[in-house]
Amino acid sequence: MPPAPPSTAAAAAAAQQLESLLPRLTTLSHYKQFHARLLTSGHLCSHPPLRARFLDRLALSPHDTALPYALLLLRSLPAPATNDLNAALRGLAASPQPARSLLLLAGRLLPAPAPPRPRLDALSLSFALKATARCSDALATLQLHAILVRLGVAADVRLMTTLLDSYAKCGDLPSARKVFDEMPVRDVATWNALLAGLAQGTEPNLALVLFHRLAGSFREFLPREEPNEVTIVAALSACAQLGALQDGLGVHEFARKIGAEDNVRVCNALIDMYSKCGSLGRALEVFHSIKLEDRTLVSYNATIQALSTHGHGADALKLFDEMPAWIEPDEVTYLAVLGGCNHAGLVDDGRRVFDSMRVPPNMKHYGTIVDLLGRAGRLDEAHDMIVHMPFPADIVLWQTMLGAAKMHGNVELAELAATKLAELGSNVDGDYVLLSNVYASKARWADVGRVRDTMRSNDVRKVPGFSYTEIDGVMHKFINGDKEHLRWREIYRTLDDIVSRISELGYEPETSNVLHDIGEEEKQYALCYHSEKLAIAFGLISTPPGETIRVIKNLRICGDCHVVAKLISKVYGRVIIIRDRARFHRFEDGQCSCRDYW
Template sequence: GVRPPLPDHALTLQAVPRAAHHLGPPLLRALPPSPLPRPPRALSAHAAALPHALLLLRSLPSPATNDLNAALRGLAASPHPARSLLLLAGRLLPSPSPPRPRLDALSLSFALKASARCSDGPATLQLHALVLRLGCTADVRLITTLVDSYAKCDDLASARKVFDEMTVRDVASWNALLAGLAQGTEPTLALKLFHRLVGSFRELPPREAPNEVTMVAALSACAQIGSLWDGLYVHEFVRKMGVSGNVRVCNALIDMYSKCGSLARALEVFHSIKREDRTLVSYNTAIQAISMHGHGGDALKLFDEMPTCIEPDEVTYIAVLCGCNHAGLVDDGLRVFHGMRVPPNVKHYGTVVDLLGRAGRLAEAYDTIKSMPFPADIVLWQTLLGASKMHGDVELAELAATKLAKLGSNVDGDYVLLSNVYASKARWADVGRVRDTMRSNDVRKVPGFSYTEISGVMHKFINGDKEHPRLQEIYRALEEIMSRIGELGYEPETSNVLHDIGEEEKQYALSYHSEKLAIAFGLIATPPGETLRVIKNLRICGDCHVVAKLISKAYGRVIIIRDRARFHRFEDGQCSCSDYW
């Protein structure tokens, strides 16, 4: 729910010492005296001058509010934004001398920007109390910054409440909430807000009219939920607003189309950007799009075609390595990795471990982990565990599981992967032991579910679904599907059901996976020939992959499935992943 109004005691300066205690000791107490005999009248917040500015601030006998604000602004934008909060806290603590500078709306605005960068929700709440106490609620820019800070601290309920209480809003206010919802946990609500804004934008004053920032936020929401219908609507609005040439909007369009399963449209937007206008983000987004759709060779080609004036960064190399990983281009991936012009981080090593592991080169994958200049994190050991499961290496799977336990990992995937390794070897006693440990640690397996969008409406299915209003039609369609693909030679891959149950029960368990239900619904709810798009929260299983290929051939449909790791495009009995995923 929405956060209730702040209690009266939170609106007084009595709350300030508690805020200062939370934020830590004042930064300036640790600073040495200024070596300069005559401080200037104004401070600079430029990054290079920041240390000197802080020394000068301490040496001022009666610092003005502008002096404090310059330091707060510089620290908030620095690599260590928490120091801005420490500085503000120090200025709030009682002190007989020298007199403390008064805080104003700018002081709080810079501090809120710092708390947003730190994702420090408690600090944002305390700064909100100060905003109320100092009577700054009429300052639209400050309240917009407050909305943005709450959103970036994942407190979307408070962000919405502050936004709803604003008597005057400008486009920046809308954009702050839109971006927070779109990039947080409520992208669907972001799109509703966008439609609300668009529905009345002709009557809005210029300062409230949507702009390119609004478009980027809305497109981000479409990308997150995979709604191509909404994405096309936003793109049309982009054209009407005359911002389709804005490179930031184009980059967001590339990302949206690729994550909604339309690689062709994504690349069309990329190629519409003049070569001299393309930015590093443009190339990174396009390479990532190509990689997600399994075209590793094309991703490498675009990487090689990047102009020399644009230097690849960490994101570029992750995108290229992912392309090699999804396409099984091991040697190319290793070449890119060893030729990196930036220091590789744990994500780069993780992608290489996955690249080697999927190819069955488990010893090299393990050696890569051991050679890293920093300790392996949980994700790396989970990657090695997944590769061990894929290739049935029990010893390495047990080693990875032990490392994960030592690191405190307690997620369902760790147990499921190890259990599946044992199950593939029919070691049912070990499977039972792992499941007993899951129960004792209160770890529950995340259920599989899938979405499909029909005429702008998202339909959700879970494994063995019993709730959809057209369930009987879906099940009848699924029976007909199984009969038709059976004529093409389909036999259930019951090895994917890793339970000690009978063959018939395994076939039944396979038949009602969520992606099969979503595809069956798509076939009865759309006209012949229309592309079907499905989003799945987990990786697609081997049997569903075979079924999707055969359905694409039997029904003449293109089926695009976006699973947790990548896209699969099924057409005429083949998949874009070439059965490598």
């Protein structure tokens, strides 16, 4: 016999008493006891709001079995309400398997035959959209968009902002912008969602345009609100991606203006931005401005990463060792400090950190330690590490091994790595170029030709090298042998002057960097007009004497360009900072921060 329903007043009092116990539920045993109390008192069916709050707390509990238990409870209900469904959707959307929330939305996780389906509302769709964003499922986002329109909830600003955010995080920026443009009312969260999507996607330039438009007249767009720390973080993310230091300085000043400069999230974004724009000193100033008790794991991760990519591996290790006991390192921390050891050639320290990891190492950690060993010439150890990993090596790891074999001219290992890459289905230009480079270093031109024939037959094209530099807030892009720039004649004359002046210091072109079996003079010409040399030359003629020249390159800097940049820094008295695909090089007075180890 089911328990007799209590009187209305008594039921309300009992429900209130039970609800007061919810914050005290800390273990799965507590949740089960509370569930039993709801069953025996009759409140499980008679008081849906209390049941939904219990389900919500249970679904979001950190215990591994709590969410499955919440789903079982939902399935047991004879007529689940919308709030019950939303509690489970919220838990699934935040779980390691967010896609399951979409199955629940479709009714596939309910028993068959299913009870009456609970009605969807704006909150249901909001949780489902957060799940599609985490899954990067653009098609599911589109389907939810259609449901949203059909339910007539498109006037909900928060829901439409969540839809915009989901499109952006799925990489569908045109749809995100279309949602934004069609919204009759927007709040600061809407602007932030579009800014973040553009900044972290393929249009960081547009993100900065949008930010400047908002910052210049936010009263026009947000009469009752102001840009906040989320706005600042999104704009700083765009600056970091572009390496746009002047824009970053402007965003920092705007953060001061609105009183967000001391917000720890803003500080963390500033550290990342200044680091990626080549200003390590400013990044460290921001880190040290954060009170010790306010620093977060992200603060340490960003700063360790900054030190690592700028070649200060020993300092990155020191900061790692000084992390407070209450901050537990995560996968990102270990990857950052291992990267610092890698860039600085600290092999023994890197092995020590790797062997003492308090989280299971993933493929990236193995890749970094393999790269560290490979760069140091310990190729057998690196290969042994790959062979004995707890999971099969992926494409990136074998590419790392191929790069190490190229660096040390090990043809046998290079051919092994190339074979493994082919077996894994890799067909990118870098694989062929590295193998071709190994053969070229041994003057095996027939093998170089064979590799290039294979590239042509597989329709593989080499990614062109390009560099860009910011002058007075304007980005100037150069490709190898570029004559498209309006001042290309001045740039080429400057390059001639550079070669003449550095030749007096003993410079000779490192033609081994040119992989073609062509004449020595042709090789020297090919080297002379690499994109980073063009960008540096343009910087010399476009900035006052003594001003730092900053260049960003899409590929690794070649050996000859590295030598030339060192000599230019000495002859012209300039600091030159080059951010390549892997790290920063700071050239000053004829030396590089990498100490020629990169």
